[in-house]
Amino acid sequence: MRVRPKSWFERRNGRELFAERALVGEHYPGLSFRIDPDSGLMCLQGNITLQADCGVTTEISVRIVFPTGYPDLEPAAFDAAGRFPVSDDRHIIAGGRFCLWLPPCSRWDKNDPNKLLRFLDEVTVFLERQLIYDATGGKEWPGSQYEHGRAGYEQFMLSALGGCEDHFRALFPTIVGQDHPGRNDPCPCGSNKKYKRCHAQVVEEIVSRIGLRTLNYLYKKPQVRRDVSMVQAI
Amino acid sequence: MSWNYNTSLSRVQAHLDSMGEIEVEKLVRDADLQSLLSETCCREIFGAHVYVDVPNFSDLATMTAEGEEYRRVIQALHLYEREVARIVEDESIFAGVRIHFQGAKLHALFFRPIDDATAIAARAVLLQMVLRHFVRHIFNSEFPKLPNLTLSGGADLGSAIGTKNGHRGDRELLFLGSPANYAAKILTGTDVIRVTKVLYEALPDSLQSYFTETTDDRYNATVYELGAIPIEDVDALLEEHGIEWDRAASQQRLKDDKATYPLNQIEYSDAEVLIDIDSLGITNNKRVLAASAFGDVSGFTAYIEKAEDQDSLKTALRVLHAIRKEMASVVKHDFDGVRVQFQGDRVQGVFHLPKRDDKEIAKKAIDCAIGLESSMELVIKKLLPEAADLGMAVGISVGETLVSKLGPHGHRDRICIGDSVEEAARHQEGSNGGEIAIPADVHAHLDEELQKLLVWNSERGLYIGTNITQEKAERARKAGMFKQSVFVTSGAAGAYVSSQASAGSRSFVPSSSYAG
DSSP states (O other): OOOOOOOTTTGGGGHHHHHHHHHHHHHOTTEEEEEOTTTOOEEEEEEEEEEOTTSOEEEEEEEEEOOTTTTTSOOEEEETTOOSOOBGGGTEEGGGEEOOSOGGGOOOOTTOTTHHHHHHHHHHHHHHHHHHHHHTTSSSOSSOBOOSTHHHHHHHHHHHTTTOHHHHHHHHHHHTTSOOOOTTSBOTTSSSSBGGGTTHHHHHHHHHHHOHHHHHHHHSSOOOOOOGGGSOOO | OOOOHHHHHHHHHHHHHHOOOOEEEEOOSOOOHHHHOOSSEEEEEEEEEEEEEOTHHHHHHHHOOTTHHHHHHHHHHHHHHHHHHHHHHOTTTTOOEEEEEETTEEEEEEOOSTTOHHHHHHHHHHHHHHHHHIIIIIIHHHOTTSOOOOOEEEEEEEEEEEEEOOOTTOOOEEEESHHHHHHHHTOOSSSOEEEEHHHHHHSOHHHHTTEEEEEETTTTEEEEEEOOOOHHHHHHHHHHTTOOOOHHHHHHHHHHHHHHSOGGGOOEEOOSSOOOGGGOBTTBEEEEEEEEEEEEEETHHHHHHHOOSHHHHHHHHHHHHHHHHHHHHIIIIITOOEEEEEETTEEEEEEOOSTTOHHHHHHHHHHHHHHHHHIIIIIIHHHOGGGTTOEEEEEEEEEEEEEEEESSTTSOEEEEESHHHHHHHHHHHTOOTTEEEEOHHHHTTSOHHHHTTEEEETTTTEEEEESOOHHHHHHHHTGGGGGSOEEEEEETTEEEEESSOOTTOEEEOOOOBOOO
């Protein structure tokens, strides 16, 4: 008979869960762990209560879902009660999932003992930004943001290339896998250096952080790319 | 000084807990309303509500230069209010009720003989006739150095609920219901006397003939305007209705008062510290740069008129008193303002500190307006779900303001007068529940984040903020903080995000959000 592999919260006699539960209990007592009966995934559910200086408190119902690969993979946060509309402008996608960050810019560090607390703090700040977005009439997202879809990834690429638009234009085909310069070829950036001594490392880093799967998904079909000058630098 | 949810909540709860059982009955026999009415002893009173204004006084209080001319304005206002109070209240003259003066605007009530609509309506109109004659032919001649004053009047007839606010030594009659509102609404601010159709129809033929029908375009309502009346006719009508007003006696009283309150005894000054309005008087007035704010419970008149039985009426009055007292606390305790008056379901506040600092004064008045909205939306509606359909409408303006306590000895009225006072009242009257209306000069003084919450309305020529509570204003002010490090504290009381570090806070630069 095949034995079911232990979930992350069952391993090491549940010590990981025990530690996380203590941390959550101290800092976010409105949340509690429970196993989702449908998916079998561990969830953290309940309210995050946001305080304003004037004493008004706002309770927001959230659900944090832990993937089976936790803690190697980061959890996902959701608007459990549908309090906020699904909208790219407020960085909430289908199912009420909060887009806390562009995936290659994830703050998740599996080796950090306070990783879950940091994640919940990011969720808290994200919710505060939602309330501010509402308070200001939904005109402008408070703080920095990446553009939606491919444009957001291109902002990330530009940023990783030091904000140099010429380099971005020259290296973009290489990053998205349309060009494959040899390591000893001249760098596409036009520096006259060998690629391996110029941008090879940063391109590999960008590709690795975005992931081939995502790049293929985004750029599988050739599409007209927006002029880089239109891309707002973050 | 700021608005705080928990403070507001406990204030309102404490008031509700201490409020006695409210009693509302129809007034069926003559009574001294000042003694009879209280916060809990309320009466449904059939009567005529009369508003009579001398709009010039606002201009004079604003525009008149310092010195003797300004003292003359104060003297004139004081003497006007004293004599008008006598004409209204004296048993041998009109035997009416002077509810109060709102600046130079008189609010009076006639309810005697009980339920006699014709006699009551006649008194309301005759008072306006007499006061117009008094101002034009007696008062103006006594003050030749002032521009000729004019009189604007309005009156309506019907039932309104009479009650009183509950402060010791600071008790004011309050009337709730459409006659008390409509009489003021039909005032034109010009040399015109108007009455509503209801009052006109109750008048005897001998008085109706002096009126012409017209339409008040502001409310699309039929009103009746009083035309010119020869003095002989006024005398005949007064005699017919048993009203003994002696012009010569009125003139002599005015002269006597002028001798009693000579210009050299009238003092005024700016205010370095918060004005104690009850310590003011004819010899101690204040001329200040101030923000006037009017906060009105929008929808209350309709709410009280919808009350079909005694229990609903009692509930409505309980709601009113809870709101009214909280409005006063917000003005006075949360924002260091002066609560001038309750006027039915609205409160008038004045902010004059720091002295002559128009920017800080404007900011304080707006913060107070947001506090009033917050109390209404977050506290009153939480504790009193029956107030769900009510809203708070606020109007604000800043300008030169005369603050004093004038009128007859023993029953002086808190006076706050100036063009900005009138403007603030108009801004409020044109606003719906949940709206704060301010002019551009006030808007210019606000911080950028708050400015963005108010939208320019070109039709009204005002900036309008809708549903701005303290929590929203605070959050709007935080909008720019996410580009630097933020600090998060969390625990049993909840989570708090700030740009400032505090004990146990965790800091990080927020991620750039993304939606794929």
